[in-house]
Amino acid sequence: MCHHTGGGLVVGDDVAPPGLLVPVKRSVTLRKTVAYAIEEAARHGTDEDPVPVHFVFLATWRDEDPGTDAEKKGAQKLLERITLWANEDQSEFGAKSSVSVSTTTLGGEAYLFDPADYAKILATYASEHELDRVIVDPEYSLVGHTTLVQPLEYELTRTSLRVDEAPVERPTRRNRLTGRTSKGRFIALFGTSFLFYQLLGGFTNFIGPGVFDIVTGAITALVVALTLSNISFYREPTLASSPKRLARGLIYVPYLLFEIIKSNLIVAKVILDPRMPIDPRMTKVKMYVGSGLPLMTLANSITLTPGTVTVRANDQDLYVHSLLPAARDGLFDGDLEKWVRFVFYGRSAARFPSPRERGDTEVLQEPVATDGGHIETTDDAHTDTTEDEQ
Amino acid sequence: MVGLFFTLVSAAGVIRLPDVFSRAHTASQADTLGAGFALAAVALTIGWDSTAAKTVLLLFFIFVTNPTAAHAIARAAYEEGVEPWTKGEERR
Numbered sequence: 265m266c267h268h269t270g271g272g273l274v275v276g277d278d279v280a281p282p283g284l285l286v287p288v289k290r291s292v293t294l295r296k297t298v299a300y301a302i303e304e305a306a307r308h309g310t311d312e313d314p315v316p317v318h319f320v321f322l323a324t325w326r327d328e329d330p331g332t333d334a335e336k337k338g339a340q341k342l343l344e345r346i347t348l349w350a351n352e353d354q355s356e357f358g359a360k361s362s363v364s365v366s367t368t369t370l371g372g373e374a375y376l377f378d379p380a381d382y383a384k385i386l387a388t389y390a391s392e393h394e395l396d397r398v399i400v401d402p403e404y405s406l407v408g409h410t411t412l413v414q415p416l417e418y419e420l421t422r423t424s425l426r427v428d429e430a431p432v433e434r435p436t437r438r439n440r441l442t443g444r445t446s447k448g449r450f451i452a453l454f455g456t457s458f459l460f461y462q463l464l465g466g467f468t469n470f471i472g473p474g475v476f477d478i479v480t481g482a483i484t485a486l487v488v489a490l491t492l493s494n495i496s497f498y499r500e501p502t503l504a505s506s507p508k509r510l511a512r513g514l515i516y517v518p519y520l521l522f523e524i525i526k527s528n529l530i531v532a533k534v535i536l537d538p539r540m541p542i543d544p545r546m547t548k549v550k551m552y553v554g555s556g557l558p559l560m561t562l563a564n565s566i567t568l569t570p571g572t573v574t575v576r577a578n579d580q581d582l583y584v585h586s587l588l589p590a591a592r593d594g595l596f597d598g599d600l601e602k603w604v605r606f607v608f609y610g611r612s613a614a615r616f617p618s619p620r621e622r623g624d625t626e627v628l629q630e631p632v633a634t635d636g637g638h639i640e641t642t643d644d645a646h647t648d649t650t651e652d653e654q
Numbered sequence: 655m656v657g658l659f660f661t662l663v664s665a666a667g668v669i670r671l672p673d674v675f676s677r678a679h680t681a682s683q684a685d686t687l688g689a690g691f692a693l694a695a696v697a698l699t700i701g702w703d704s705t706a707a708k709t710v711l712l713l714f715f716i717f718v719t720n721p722t723a724a725h726a727i728a729r730a731a732y733e734e735g736v737e738p739w740t741k742g743e744e745r746r
Contacts, residue, residue: 528687567721575728
C-alpha cells in the first residue's frame with residue numbers, strides 16, 4: 265500500500281486518503297454511515313499515519329437568533345452520540361489509533377440557503393483540515409424534512425473533493441414516512457384541513473344533509489394528514505406555543521394592514537405627482553429573526569408594503585430596494601422586524617434595538633454588480649466560520 | 655371605487671416609473687389595496703355568508719402570493735445584473 269504524501273491531486277481507490285469529511289444530521293441511516301466511514305478510514309490508516317475522520321454538523325440556525333438553544337443542544341447531543349458510536353466502531357475494526365475522530369458544528373454565523381452554500385462551507389473546512397473525501401449519508405437532509413442529498417452531492421462534486429454516498433441499506437419509504445411524522449403534526453394538519461374543507465363547504469347545517477360534508481371532510485383531511493404530515497409545519501406544533509403564536513399573528517395582521525394603507529397612500533401621492541420625486545436606492549439590512557418561516561414572513565411583509573421590495577435574502581442580509589427616503593427610514597426603524605419577532609418569539613423578543621441602532625443598515629448607493637457582490641458577501645461569511653472554528 | 659383608484663394609480667405607476675425595481679413597488683399596490691378594497695366590497699355586498707368567508711380567504715392567498723411574485727421578479731432582475739435606477743440618471 266502506498267502512503268500518501270501531502271497534496272493529493274489524483275486519489276485512486278488504492279491510495280490512502282488523507283482524511284474523511286462526513287456531514288451529519290439525525291437520520292435513520294446515520295449509525296451505519298458512521299460505521300462505514302470508520303471502516304473506510306481503518307482500511308487506509310496506520311498507527312504512525314492515522315486517518316482523520318471529521319463529523320460535521322451544519323447549523324440550521326444562526327448563533328444570535330433567539331430561541332435556538334434547543335437546536336444547539338440537539339446538535340451537541342448528536343455529535344456526542346456519534347463520538348460514542350465511532351469509538352465502538354474503532355474497537356470493532358481494531359483501529360483505535362489508526363483513525364482519529366473529531367466532531368464540530370459549522371455555519372452558525374450565517375443563514376445557509378441552497379446546497380451551494382453548504383457545499384462551499386464543507387469545501388472550505390475540508391481544505392483547512394486537509395480532508396479530500398466526503399462521505400454522504402444517503403438519508404442526509406439539510407433543512408427540516410426534505411431530503412436534499414442529490415443537489416448537495418452535485419455541488420460537492422464541483423469542488424475538488426471526492427464524494428461518495430455511504431453504501432448503507434436504506435429503509436423503505438413507508439418507514440421514512442412514519443419516522444418523520446408525529447402526533448402533533450398529524451393532529452394539527454388534520455384539524456386545519458378539516459376546517460378548511462368545512463369553510464369551503466360553507467358550514468352547512470350539521471344535522472341532516474350536512475353530515476355528508478362532515479364525513480367527506482373527515483376522509484379528505486385524513487388523506488391529507490396521512491400523506492403530508494411529514495413535510496408540513498416548520499417546527500413541531502405544540503399546544504403550549506402554537507396557539508399563542510397564531511394569536512400574536514392575528515394581532516399582527518391589522519398592524520400590517522394599517523402600514524400597507526399608510527404607505528400605499530404615500531406611494532400613490534408620489535406616483536401622481538407630475539415631478540415624481542422618487543429617490544430609489546438599494547439597501548442592505550441585517551435582520552435577526554431566525555431563518556425559515558420568520559424570515560419569509562418578514563421579507564414578504566416588507567414586499568407587501570408599497571415602497572419597499574425585498575430583492576434578495578442572502579444569509580441574514582436582506583437586500584431591499586426602496587422607492588422613497590420615508591420608506592427607507594421606516595425599514596431602518598425596524599418596526600416590522602420587531603413585530604415578526606413578537607409574533608414568533610413573544611413579547612420579550614420584541615424589545616430589541618432597531619437595525620439603525622445596531623448599525624446593521626447599509627445604503628448601497630452604487631448597487632453592487634451582481635456576481636462580485638454575491639461572492640464577496642458569501643466568502644466573508646465563510647471565512648468568519650472557519651476562523652471561529654479554529 | 656377606492657379599489658379602482660388604487661389599481662389605476664398602480665397602472666400609472668407601472669408606466670411612469672423608471673425601472674424594473676421601482677415598478678415592482680407599484681405592482682404590489684394593485685394587489686394589496688386594489689384587490690383588497692374590491693374584495694372587501696364584494697364581501698360586504700354578500701353579507702355574512704360562507705361566500706364572504708371565501709372572499710376573505712381569497713384575499714389571504716393574494717396577500718401571500720403577491721409579495722412572493724414581486725420578490726421573484728425583483729430577484730431575477732437583480733441576478734441578471736440589472737442596475738437599479740438612481741436619482742439623477744436619465745429616464746429610460
